[in-house]
Each structure stands twice: as structure tokens, then as C-alpha cells.
Amino acid sequence: MKPILTQQDYKEAARLLGCEVAAITAVAEVESAGAGFLANDTPKxxxxxxxxxxxxxxxxxxxxxxxxxxxxxxxxxxxxxxxxxxxxxxxxxxxxxxxxxxGKFQVLGLNFKLAGFATLPLFINAMYTGEPAHLMAFCNFVKNTGLLAALQRRDWPAFAYIYNGPAYKKNRYDSRMAAAYKIFIKSSFYFYYL
Structure with missing residues (x-):
């Protein structure tokens, strides 16, 4: 079984991005139903x-x-x-x-450089190693694309527009992320940041 994210992984990512853990988990929940791998241990x-x-x-x-x-x-x-x-x-x-x-955050392969990888093969290989690599790619992508402020503000329409493209409303990415965030923020763990 591939490594999955721990509470510490989420806390470190929240500290790095200056946002709540609940905001990060809301994205993962909507993008991959919260799981980065299929039952056969291949990335989702x-x-x-x-x-x-x-x-x-x-x-x-x-x-x-x-x-x-x-x-x-x-x-x-x-x-x-x-x-x-x-x-x-x-x-x-x-x-x-x-x-x-x-993976867990559904980072497009086309964006491998924005996700912090020098080459496409390095990105793909990392996606097979475990959810910590998925989180690292997500954090890099958020920092390198102008998504950081939207994630910190929980401006889900602005975030979804950049993350999912101009047709984000058709799939309700913004409202689904907002709803997931409201569920996760009720737990003291998911509120944690900085």
C-alpha cells in the first residue's frame, strides 16, 4: 500500500501555504474523493x-x-x-x-514544471510513490500559479477558475469545495494553520 497523508503532512502544507488544513482537504475531497490511489495501488x-x-x-x-x-x-x-x-x-x-x-489533487501532467518537477517523467514517477508526493505537487502548483491568495481567502470561485478552468461552474467545483470546507472546518484539526 502506498503512503497516505498524515495529519503532520497536512499541517506542514497548511503552514507552507498559510492556509487552513480544511482548505487543503476540501480541494482533495472534491478532486479525488479524498483518495490518491485506487485499490490496485495505482494513482487515481x-x-x-x-x-x-x-x-x-x-x-x-x-x-x-x-x-x-x-x-x-x-x-x-x-x-x-x-x-x-x-x-x-x-x-x-x-x-x-x-x-x-x-493523484489526490488531480494535478494535470501538462503542469509538471509548475508542480515543481524538472521533467515529465520525474513528475509521473513521483505520482506513483504516494500521497505525500501528490501534496508536494499541489503545494508547488498553488504557489506557482497565483492560486495561493484565493486558497488563503477561501475564494472558491477564483480558485476553481484557475485550478479547473473556465467551465468550473458546470461541474460546481466552487460550491462543492465550499461545502467540503464547511464540513472539515468543524473539526479542530482541520482548522489548524500557521
Whole structure:
């Protein structure tokens, strides 16, 4: 079983980001239902067909519309995501790995540098090691993208806009994060910061 996040991990991340633990856990809850790995010990992923489409200039849209499509969505079951990734990687491995949202915080592979990794392979390998690497990638991404102030203020619409893209309202990312935060903040542990 891969390492999962401890209370100390969350506290250190909250201290680093200057926010409440509840704000960090709210993001994880909405992005991955709070779990970074599947039962088979592979990272929880979401293959983003519209990102694969963008990264390959739509080259595979006609032959493989379920893995390359200009229209977001069509994700299917979580249990099918690694198979979808494998199918896309058979066409263009680099683009496929960048078109995946990875782990507990669903950081997009395309953002590996913003997540603090020099190369895409280093990022991918880290995503397989455990949830502490997922948290590190999240913290780096938040600090490097202008998300920090929104997370600290718990400005969920601003946070979701940058984190999930302009269509965030369609999936209610902002309201779901706000609701998760309200649940977590009731625990004294999740209130902890600085």
C-alpha cells in the first residue's frame, strides 16, 4: 500500500501555504474523493480527452474520439482511466501523460514544471510513490500559479477558475469545495494553520 497523508503532512502544507488544513482537504475531497490511489495501488487519474486533443492538434479525433476530442468530458468510470491512458499513449506517449490529472489533487501532467518537477517523467514517477508526493505537487502548483491568495481567502470561485478552468461552474467545483470546507472546518484539526 502506498503512503497516505498524515495529519503532520497536512499541517506542514497548511503552514507552507498559510492556509487552513480544511482548505487543503476540501480541494482533495472534491478532486479525488479524498483518495490518491485506487485499490490496485495505482494513482487515481482522470484522462482529459480535450487536453489530448489540444496537445496533438486533433490528429487522433477521427480514429479515437473517446480519447481525443475537442469537447471536454466523456471521462467514463474511474476504473477505466488507466486503460484510456494506455490507448492514448500508444498514439503519443508524451501528450497522453500530459493530458492526465494525477493523484489526490488531480494535478494535470501538462503542469509538471509548475508542480515543481524538472521533467515529465520525474513528475509521473513521483505520482506513483504516494500521497505525500501528490501534496508536494499541489503545494508547488498553488504557489506557482497565483492560486495561493484565493486558497488563503477561501475564494472558491477564483480558485476553481484557475485550478479547473473556465467551465468550473458546470461541474460546481466552487460550491462543492465550499461545502467540503464547511464540513472539515468543524473539526479542530482541520482548522489548524500557521
Amino acid at each position: 487519474i482522470l484522462f482529459e480527452r480535450h487536453k489530448f486533443h489540444q496537445l496533438t492538434a486533433g490528429k487522433y479525433d477521427t480514429a479515437y474520439p473517446d480519447i481525443s476530442n475537442s469537447i471536454p468530458g466523456g471521462h467514463g468510470k474511474i476504473s477505466d482511466q488507466h486503460r484510456r491512458l494506455q490507448r492514448a499513449a500508444a498514439q503519443d506517449r508524451q501528450a497522453a501523460l500530459m493530458a492526465v490529472s494525477w
